Amino acid sequence: MNNPVMVALIIEGITIVVMLVVLFWLVRTQLRLKRDYQVLNDIVHGNSNDIAGLCSAALTVDSRIATVDSRIAVTDGQIDDLAAKIAEVEQNDQSSHPYSGDIRKVRSGASVNELMKNSGLSHDEAALLIRLHGSKTPP
Structure with missing residues (x-):
């Protein structure tokens, strides 16, 4: 009778030791995953900030391009007006x-x-x- 109780205690002891080793391994793995998650979270946050900065810069460049485009359109109109005036002056100059x-x-x-x-x-x-x-x- 002593023998089966002893065997049961040994089996229970080995099971407890195995469970403690597995628990230790799980805790260690969980800590490593938590650390990896934090690193990845920091990277994602940094990328989000970079994307926000790029979007802001793109909007600024877009507004500058729109301004330059409108200036080009105005200048093009002025050039057309000047070309018409020059042609008119040359025509008047030659005929007069x-x-x-x-x-x-x-x-x-x-x-x-x-x-x-x-x-x-x-x-x-x-x-x-x-x-x-x-x-x-x-x-």
Whole structure:
């Protein structure tokens, strides 16, 4: 009788020891998991902060791009207006100048005699046009 009680106590003792070892192992594993969880939580928090910063920077860049885009549109309109005004001035300048055709001939290299024959200018008028609008070559 002593023997079966003794065997039962030994089995119970071994079971308690095994349970304590498993409990120790579980506690250690739980602590390691808790530490890993904290590290991962810190990483996720840092990534969230980085994403928030990137979103804020993206919004700032987007507003700057919108501002630059509107400035480009305004400048494009101003350039179109200036081009129209330049074309109008050039058209008025060419049509209102009585000597515009003769000036083009002088710039092309026409001589005094050619101007006198083709345009009906006097010698003095042709010489003046050549002096004013001819090539700037030194004598």
